[in-house]
Amino acid sequence: MEDDERTVELECIQAIYPEIVLGPENPFSATIELPVHPQNAVRVVFPASSDGALPTPPQSDSSGQVDPAVAPTNNVESHNLSYLPSLQLRIILPEGYPEEKPPKFEISTSPAWLSQTHLDELQNNGARIWEDEGRSATVYGFIDFLQQSAENAFGFAEGKVLEIPQDLKISLLDWDIKSTQAAFEKETFDCGVCLDPKKGSVCHQMLDCGHVFCVQCLQDFYNNAINEGDLASVRCLAPDCAKKRGEAQVRSGRTRKPKTNLSPSELLQIPLEHNVVTRYVKLKHKADLESDKNTIYCPRTWCQGAARSKKHRKPVGLEIDTSDDESDTEDNGKKADFLSGNDLLSVCEDCSFAFCSRCYQGWHGEFVGCAPKRDNGELTEEDKASMEYLQLHTTPCPTCAAPAQKTHGCNHMICFKCRSHFCYLCSAWLSPVNPYQHYNTREAPCFMRLWELEEGDGDDVGIGYAGGLHRGQGAPEEIIEIPPEEPDIEELEIVEMANDEVHAQPAQGPVDEAPQAALQREGPLVLRINQLPPQPAPVAPAVPDAPQMGRRQ
Numbered sequence: 001m002e003d004d005e006r007t008v009e010l011e012c013i014q015a016i017y018p019e020i021v022l023g024p025e026n027p028f029s030a031t032i033e034l035p036v037h038p039q040n041a042v043r044v045v046f047p048a049s050s051d052g053a054l055p056t057p058p059q060s061d062s063s064g065q066v067d068p069a070v071a072p073t074n075n076v077e078s079h080n081l082s083y084l085p086s087l088q089l090r091i092i093l094p095e096g097y098p099e100e101k102p103p104k105f106e107i108s109t110s111p112a113w114l115s116q117t118h119l120d121e122l123q124n125n126g127a128r129i130w131e132d133e134g135r136s137a138t139v140y141g142f143i144d145f146l147q148q149s150a151e152n153a154f155g156f157a158e159g160k161v162l163e164i165p166q167d168l169k170i171s172l173l174d175w176d177i178k179s180t181q182a183a184f185e186k187e188t189f190d191c192g193v194c195l196d197p198k199k200g201s202v203c204h205q206m207l208d209c210g211h212v213f214c215v216q217c218l219q220d221f222y223n224n225a226i227n228e229g230d231l232a233s234v235r236c237l238a239p240d241c242a243k244k245r246g247e248a249q250v251r252s253g254r255t256r257k258p259k260t261n262l263s264p265s266e267l268l269q270i271p272l273e274h275n276v277v278t279r280y281v282k283l284k285h286k287a288d289l290e291s292d293k294n295t296i297y298c299p300r301t302w303c304q305g306a307a308r309s310k311k312h313r314k315p316v317g318l319e320i321d322t323s324d325d326e327s328d329t330e331d332n333g334k335k336a337d338f339l340s341g342n343d344l345l346s347v348c349e350d351c352s353f354a355f356c357s358r359c360y361q362g363w364h365g366e367f368v369g370c371a372p373k374r375d376n377g378e379l380t381e382e383d384k385a386s387m388e389y390l391q392l393h394t395t396p397c398p399t400c401a402a403p404a405q406k407t408h409g410c411n412h413m414i415c416f417k418c419r420s421h422f423c424y425l426c427s428a429w430l431s432p433v434n435p436y437q438h439y440n441t442r443e444a445p446c447f448m449r450l451w452e453l454e455e456g457d458g459d460d461v462g463i464g465y466a467g468g469l470h471r472g473q474g475a476p477e478e479i480i481e482i483p484p485e486e487p488d489i490e491e492l493e494i495v496e497m498a499n500d501e502v503h504a505q506p507a508q509g510p511v512d513e514a515p516q517a518a519l520q521r522e523g524p525l526v527l528r529i530n531q532l533p534p535q536p537a538p539v540a541p542a543v544p545d546a547p548q549m550g551r552r553q
Helices: 005-016 116-132 139-150 166-186 215-228 241-251 264-269 274-290 381-393 435-440 489-504 514-522 525-530
Strands: 029-036 042-047 075-081 084-092 104-109 161-163 188-190 197-199 203-205 212-214 345-347 354-356 412-414 421-423
Touching (some): 005 029, 042 166, 075 166, 084 139, 104 116, 116 139, 203 215, 212 215, 215 274, 412 435, 421 435
Parallel strands (some): 042 161
Antiparallel strands (some): 029 084, 042 075, 084 104, 188 197, 203 212, 412 421
């Protein structure tokens, strides 16, 4: 038995493939598992068909394109899979092998993603290889043939479509996820934050862009950002990631802004603590409501919750509205001037109070006329000064209306709340891909005005920007103070005589001061200055008499 060619061949195969398992009952049999990892991802569709029959591979022309006649038409959804379930190969070397009888090969898959017809074709290649090799040792050649065929998923990775029954979808997707994670953990990556080489088992790969960072750096950064409420920083830490994704989306012709914030599920995969992710979800929902001018709040003073909205749904658990890809042409900053019918009905998402969004009273039905609620509250002097300063020295974001003040630099601004790009001069929205085109367009009012107000927006800058529309024209006139001259003694005597005459005149009759008082209280500043009564001439301070020089008696 030791000199049997079958035993020698199996021992050689076991040395090449240590994972092969020899049969415990038949010493001339063995089993091996061959992974299926195509070089290109395979498009797998799961048709909603009642029968579970597996289709044969679709035929393609010489160019590798799928024939439209055989392409699936009843697809429910499709996925690109990089890993497929492995092949189980059972090898049996019969008596008389290799001179007289060919080897027997049995191929199976679990789950059965390959049709039996395709498996039979693969098994028949064993006898063909045995004949081509001149009826010699064939096991290694057949295993190598299967491995090469698995590199293109047995023909399905060459532009073809693989149809799998719907009941196998979860199994195949789970296999692809686990296999991808196992391969990732075996590799070594350089963290983009700490720049240290780390094994994949202590790293995390971003789901949307594929950048890799170590878990420790991600946890430290995201925990600090969420605790401080900096939601804009909860995204990929690669410096140019958002810019490249925006450029790619523009090239694809899509008009929506790319999603940059991480989802709660990915934060849990990093992993972050459950309470931290819960805080992130609540802050994200609150920021979305505040950035939308159309948000309506509950009139109950003890509630102040937002009304239910199809655009910003209240998160349930850790589920968050992932509609970050918003259309660039959508203007959520303009409120509707008139609402009618059921559009007036608003329901608070916190206390479920139904109220009218026009008069902010309890819901009265759509056939009852109402007027907008008046705000009888008066602003304090401090609030008025703050509003005046915001009007003079800030520019509102065109997306969320958050005021922004420029301290230095060019007029290309990025909103700290919603990360929108806009112009500080005219408050126009700018494309993130090429924001400076706005300043190079001759028809635009901001043509060649990129560096105006370079030193910041303050009291000493000119007008011509959105934040200074209510300011006066021109710069304030410079006030030159002239030092008083030394008074002359004779002039002082004349002034004293004039003052004595004024005090000696009789008192005049009563004067109607009501118009003057009303003008001083309610008139504009310019009118109040012009209508002030004439003031008496200023009286110079008395000068002490000069000591007289006497003669000695």
